Amino acid sequence: MINRIVVGAHYGLKDWIAQRATAVIMAVYSVIMGAVLLIVQPNTFEAWRGVFANGFIKFVTFIFFVSLFYHVWIGVRDIWMDYVKPTGLRLTLHVLTIAALVGYTAWAAAILWRL
Amino acid sequence: MSKRMVQFSIYRYDPDKDDAPYMQDITIELEPTDRKLLDALTRLKAKDETLSYRRSCREGVCGSDAMNINGKNGLACLQDIDDLKQPIVLRPLPGLPVIRDLVVDMTQFFKQYHSIKPYLINNDPPPERERLQSPEDREELDGLYECILCACCSTSCPSFWWNPDKFVGPAGLLAAYRFLADTRDQATNERLDNLEDPYRLFRCHTIMNCVDVCPKGLNPTKAIGKIKDMMVRRAV
Numbered sequence: 538m539i540n541r542i543v544v545g546a547h548y549g550l551k552d553w554i555a556q557r558a559t560a561v562i563m564a565v566y567s568v569i570m571g572a573v574l575l576i577v578q579p580n581t582f583e584a585w586r587g588v589f590a591n592g593f594i595k596f597v598t599f600i601f602f603v604s605l606f607y608h609v610w611i612g613v614r615d616i617w618m619d620y621v622k623p624t625g626l627r628l629t630l631h632v633l634t635i636a637a638l639v640g641y642t643a644w645a646a647a648i649l650w651r652l
Numbered sequence: 653m654s655k656r657m658v659q660f661s662i663y664r665y666d667p668d669k670d671d672a673p674y675m676q677d678i679t680i681e682l683e684p685t686d687r688k689l690l691d692a693l694t695r696l697k698a699k700d701e702t703l704s705y706r707r708s709c710r711e712g713v714c715g716s717d718a719m720n721i722n723g724k725n726g727l728a729c730l731q732d733i734d735d736l737k738q739p740i741v742l743r744p745l746p747g748l749p750v751i752r753d754l755v756v757d758m759t760q761f762f763k764q765y766h767s768i769k770p771y772l773i774n775n776d777p778p779p780e781r782e783r784l785q786s787p788e789d790r791e792e793l794d795g796l797y798e799c800i801l802c803a804c805c806s807t808s809c810p811s812f813w814w815n816p817d818k819f820v821g822p823a824g825l826l827a828a829y830r831f832l833a834d835t836r837d838q839a840t841n842e843r844l845d846n847l848e849d850p851y852r853l854f855r856c857h858t859i860m861n862c863v864d865v866c867p868k869g870l871n872p873t874k875a876i877g878k879i880k881d882m883m884v885r886r887a888v
Binding site: 542544545546547549550551554555568615618619620630 | 811815816851852880883887888
């Protein structure tokens with residue numbers, strides 16, 4: 538194959554917006570959790586369980602983790618795009634990153650709803 | 653200003669003679685009238701004519717004498733010598749292939765510049781005199797049209813170092829916004845399509861090295877932000 542420079546995949550805006558949107562969600566979650574922990578002040582295992590037994594907290598915590606993993610996907614993909622040149626290796630790293638993050642998401646859900 | 657001795661450490665490389673680049677230490681006596689780094693380079697060149705660098709207008713307009721001065725890109729003709737810590741370390745612009753000494757091959761830089769079609773696209777028949785703009789519309793081009801393409805910004809940008817073949821770079825993107833912002837231009841959609849790409853535009857991670865070094869005081873990061881704004885407005 539001729540090794541010409543090919544560029545022009547015509548995507549990127551969605552990821553750029555998602556990176557910012559997920560950052561805002563994480564910031565808002567930090568404020569909510571800060572306030573909740575300040576009010577409840579859990580100091581025993583049972584009290585911590587109590588905080589996360591609340592349906593709303595479960596929900597926002599899960600949204601936080603989904604945002605975190607999507608944010609991580611865009612950031613880590615940027616690292617692979619910047620520094621890893623061979624296409625095959627880069628694709629492999631992309632797939633491994635997605636697999637790990639999907640796994641983490643399911644894991645986060647399992648932990649939250651088992652509590 | 654009096655006569656003074658100034659120490660230099662200059663990157664030297666002549667591919668016809670040298671196996672590898674090396675740093676040459678030179679001390680030179682400057683005359684009271686020598687104020688800018690380019691004045692010192694002229695004296696150095698008189699002493700050792702094998703020293704190579706680009707220069708032309710000597711007043712910050714042509715953008716020829718961009719180089720890495722004590723670790724920061726800038727124009728030799730605008731840089732006061734007495735503001736620099738000695739020995740003054742001069743290197744070619746980072747990230748571009750060195751042709752000789754401080755002269756770099758700017759092909760990649762200009763390729764990226766050309767890729768954004770740096771000219772007005774307007775398919776209407778030309779009016780008899782000129783295409784007029786309101787003063788407010790014209791104002792939007794301030795801070796964009798002044799770019800002299802010295803490449804200080806693009807060659808200080810890590811994203812351009814890693815992907816010079818794919819990332820347009822701050823200079824190219826500043827020029828791209830100059831035409832996106834021009835009310836006389838009719839190719840806005842095509843221009844945005846051309847830039848909406850993970851490499852061409854979105855390699856910019858907003859670290860603002862470009863703003864830090866621009867010898868004309870321009871702000872490519874702001875222009876890049878405005879391009880992204882336009883894309884968001886188009887898509888959302």
